[in-house]
Amino acid sequence: MEFLLSIRPVLAIAVSLTAAVLILCLRNRANLRDAVSVAAAVVKFLIVISLAPLVLDGGTHDLTLFEVLPGVDFAFRVDALGMVFATVSSLLWILAALYSIGYMRSQNEHAQTRFFAAFAVSLSAAVGGAFAANLFTLVIFYELLSLITYPLVYHKEDKASWAGSRRYVVYLIGASKSLLLVALALTYHLAGTLDFMPQGVFGGTDASGALLSVVYLCYLFGFAKAAIMPFHAWLPAAMVAPTPVSALLHAVAVVKMGVFCLLRVIFYVMGVDLMSSLGLAIATAYLVSFTIVMASIYALTRDDLKARLAYSTVSQLSYIILGAVLLTPMAAVGGVTHIAAHAFSKITLFFCAGSIYCASHRRNISDLAGIGRQLPWTMGAFFIGSLGMIGLPPSGGFISKWYLVLGSVEAGELVFLTVLLASAVLNAAYFLPVTYTAFFEKSKPPQGQTLVAMQDVREVPMVAVPLLITAILSLVLGLSPGFFVDLAQLVMRGAGLG
Template identity: 85%
Template sequence: MTIRPVLAVAVSLTAAALILLLHRRPDARDMVSLVAALLKFLIVISLAPAVFAGLTPELTLFEILPGIDFAFRVDALGMVFATISSLLWILAALYSIGYMRSQKEQNQTRFFAAFAVSLSAAVGGAFAANLFTLVIFYEALSLITYPLVYHKEDDTSWAGSRRYVVYLVGASKSFLLAGLALTYQLAGTLDFLPQGLFRDSDASDALLTLVYIFYLAGFAKAAIMPFHAWLPAAMVAPTPVSALLHAVAVVKMGVFCMLRVIFHVMGVDVMGKLGLGIATAYLVSFTIVMASIYALTRDDLKARLAYSTVSQLSYIILGAALLTPMAAVGGVTHIAAHAFSKITLFFCAGSIYCASHRKKISDMAGIGRRLPWTMGAFFIGSLGMIGIPPSGGFISKWYLVLGSVEAGELVFLTVLLVSAVLNAAYFLPITYTAFFEPEKAPTDPGLTAAENIREVPMVVVPLMITALLSLALGLYPQYFIELARLVMRGAGLL
């Protein structure tokens, strides 16, 4: 038993309260965000030695019903998600301070308080010991990020935030609730088990398939088509929020929940017996390709990154759905690879906007010569998304390719190769446009003239660090790969 999972959740809740109290002292308020982020990371990483030693620290706070507890458990899969979210919160907090101040944004206190609570929800979900606790934090994350999406409080923000909350809350209040009720009825508990709650279930195949479909639709944060439309709609939020949604917390919570369902609710044996793994693989493969095609057609930079996220999330689920050790390691590792690369790309989009107010790729000709650090980091982040060494994305996609061959499913190998080409097609032209096309006079009077574009230091420093982390993951991936292997051992794949 250890209280540290609760402390990891509580530290950012406490920070949120202090941020609200310090609303008249912006320097102290912003310092609270940074200190709390660092403390959260130290608490989370202090749990890693126990997990690597094969232990699973647990803490039950109280019982709701027989078989339903509000409880925490620290295992390898939870450590992957918690490490990423707590580490990147440090950099996201630093970036947000620079961005919000440079843009003179309103409601900064509300922004930082909601940001802190969202990280509590993310880490709480990572360390949830059962479906009940996980869904509590899943729902909390949806609600607390709602004011972040409508931050600008204009008509576009209200419309985007409505779609955001209707999709996520609507899916959870219908499909997810039904899945929970059926799971409890069939298994008598909602606790995660290493090889699945339903491994020894005598329920009919049709009923187990229905339960899985409810989870697949209910955890809409995973953004599998057709439950993805909330994600591009959320791009009305400020760029730090987009980075939070796409790289750190929200979408990662979605795919994390689906990995929990595949490995620790359904179990790999049941997934294989019912053919649910291969069916899921085909569904997410469609998402991978179609979202990449959508991204290729978008001129708005954040919209292109949004559809890229839809595509990249499905790599993670594909790795789990193939039900082979190599593919599953690739899927789990891609949680980290995507996080470091995608937060870099969104940070760069925000840096471009801070410096020039440019959002469209077609308006960014020659901007790389004015913003060399930003666009250099963007190029590094793009390498991770494409899967080019030495980025972390190469490691995860290499395992996914090996896993596809291991499963004997060459159709998914083809999907991975085609999507890599599409990724290159919609990322590399951005770098080419920025560095090699001649500068053009802005067509919109609201855009900054080229000669006045300068890097914003407080925004550039965090994005350079995340770009370097993306490369470091490719050179030193052992931490996440070993955690992924521990997940596979627990699930019975190794």
């Protein structure tokens, strides 16, 4: 396998860190400051995508900066799995940056400099995690992401946002200071290394299966950003954040970081063989299946649009993990592709929720009757996003779920096939009515005083354009999924599944 010593992974991380510093310096010049966000996002994406050709040929970009402890380096490696995560995050940052500018300005939000600076740093953390070559480096960026998103979650600084952000931090830091720390310490103790290895790191150890299972469980729940039940409650709580944060961070960067870490653990720390021989894979599959179904049921009962989207995210994240733990080639491809498919569709849906809020100050689905006529672009995009969640063609969600279904057939597990199909039905049941209400129900006079009267609701162009682009991208992904599917197949083969 070809590998290239490359400084570019570090550049990709440094771009947004530099941008954050510039943003802080330009706090009194709003236009310039916001231009920096967009420019940094574009540059970051270009750097990330320039790494792709080699990775698609099966190579990696490597950079070891220095040794931290014996067997532990501070090092980066760009491989196929990292490429998927980094491409998705950095591409969507461009759109989220544009969207944020429109959203924050139209809402006259306070502390915009803090907002954009923290946003930029969180993208560094996400891409740093994607390119981390070992658990130590990964965890540094994982924790940085928890920390830097905290001010974004409490952004409004009202009672609700203090309560929500408190739960956010308690869950994420609590899980990592207890379970993740134990998992790392045990891994280092047993294996003497924190590196990622294609067949896992525990090959040469004589540790008992029970102990290794404990290590795995500590990872599974310690990476609480993956939001597997019962460690999911931080995600709905994080919805107190401004919508651009919910869109890029709590539908893409932060939650995918959790899932990404788990895929790293499943494929490169535990290894496929150990996952299967200890029965951990099948146990996890049942656990995430429960999460898929339960979260959908929660979503069904939520009238607040963002809360419904949040529970939907909890459910969809578990699809990705299910794809990994079925341990079949097709399922793995489906799981990894779903990282991208879910990202494009879910960010569209959140952008729509934000657009609705900007235009009308409405949060509840029951208040949206007739809004489709006022916001045709937004609600049209919402419909396209919903297709991705349900898994209908021509969306990207169709491709990934198709592979997942094939994978569960391949695994010969009808239970999971049933879960996937049942969940598709549930998704339809909680997303399609939103579109129906918006377009086909008669509008009612607003009850709350803060709501804008329906006839005065107008699209806000600055937020509508990015959401149309993401909606189109989610369709492009369905029609031409080659880039992500090829990467997913590389991940699958690299993990020893095909």
